[in-house]
Amino acid sequence: MMNNSAQAQKSLEFMTERTPSKLLIRLKQQRFLLLMLLPTLIWYIIFKYLPMIGSYLAFTDSGLSANISFVGLDNFRRLFQSPGFWTSFGNTLIISAYYLIFYFPVPVILSLLLNEFRSVRFKRALQFTIYIPHFFSWAVVGSLFVMLLSPGSGPVNEIIKIFGGKPIFFMVSPDWFRSILVSSHLWKDVGYGTVIYIATLATIDPELYDAALVDGAGYWGRLWHITLPCLRSTIAVVLLLQVSNILRVFEQILVMYNPAVYQVSEVLQTYSFTEGLLNGDIGFATAIGLFTSITSLLLVFGTNSLSKKVMHESIL
């Protein structure tokens, strides 16, 4: 039904748009509609499309001299030769890999656990609680972690002291800093990550389980043959979303890092921010951004075609 009417709609659109006179009539009919759309279109042109065009700055020496001149690929040459770039690119990949390894599976498992509860009230109360931190800013979450990890007498170090250890200066420790990034990310967003899975689980037809029960399928059998296949496309979508954010880790690190841990936590986005806004090297910083966007785009399309091959499911 839906398909038919959509197709009819499409062919109708096609037919009407082919004859210019009809198009003019429709334009006139819809002039108020178009007027209502106009402010948003203008906003998109100024704040989304102008910056895209502005990427040409990556090929100029903007920020370094008063008269902007084209320097070709100089910024990219400098980029690939600078140790700062390779450090931040490496850090970006390592931190993102940690996020994928830890943050990707946990919400799936947690939503399966929550799904086991028969008491709706209990389940609701748990969900209500675990979603909270998602809505706090990184400044707030970072502050909470500073308090928890305070070497003076934060609870974590109190526990270490009880077991006879020496207090650890977590926030300035290069060995610990990435773990702190991962754990604060988990604390903030695990609950949020479960939302989409829980909603998908709720749509599974209970008759499927009853039928499986009649066929003698055990708990694991039902999980493997019914629950997980039903979650498959959701998992694929979430994976793609996470991959598209891989090179964009930014705000969390900008809030939480400090000079003592730059070596392990400077990422492409913070590097671009520092070079462009603090050192004023706009051309170079734009080159970093352009490199990030293009790599990110390639990653997304790569994941999409991988998902097509492995799960026979295209997401885009």
Next chain:
Amino acid sequence: MVYQLSLGRKVFLVLNVTLCVLIALAVLFPLWMALVTSLAPDHQVIYRDFIMLPTEINFNCYAVVFQSGYMRGFLNSIFVTVVGTALSMVLTLLAGYVLAQKDLVFRRFFMGFIFVTMVFDAGIMPFYVVVRSLKLIDTYAALFIPVLVSTYNLILVKNYMMSIPESLMESARLDGCSEVGILFKIVIPVSIPIIAAITLFYVVFYWNQYINVLMFINDATKYTIQVLLRQLVFDNASIQSGANRVYSNFKMAVMLVAMLPVLILYPFIQRHFVSGIMLGSIKG
């Protein structure tokens, strides 16, 4: 249907309840600690920040916060959030309504035009240059004009409005009702759930924004509470006047002020955001 629970299943359920309750406590514990610390008097937190239960409660820190420069930051945040959300809602509702019209001219082009920006993003520098060339640096407007429309929210609104029966709008149109009239009299009243959801999304977004404030604002009197909080906690840079040292109780008080609106709105946010996310996952 009554299920006979096997022993293994019982053990699993007990472990499951324990684990989930522990996770919930892990979420609440830092918040509880922050609250207790912010209510403790100075002499308690000078040597120990770790207090589980309050033994003395005073509101000194909050009194200081509300007389200090942090109040200015709080008010800046409120101003940006209120104005930004209002303008965002106007643009998002207008555009969402128009894009929901199935017979709109160039509809596919407009959708593509908007959708592309979700996939490709030029990075922060060109964005900064655009905002700078519009002379918005160091204005409050820089904190909402450049981020007015969220493509995600726009698509949510569009999808929701597309599910409204067309006959409703069509008959109003035949009665000679203007498009703005149809939007306000017919479409908006039946779109309250999605309007509530995205209003809250915008509020949370504006209240929490951080990078843009750092990028576009140099004048410290225009800083929002998030930036001031970060400076206080991470750089130990307090804008509180006077020679008093700043202890952790004061820091936690500022932090709670910085999360206050979100905490107050949280029950409403929670109610709407699940449905909002689900609406967003409908392919449109």
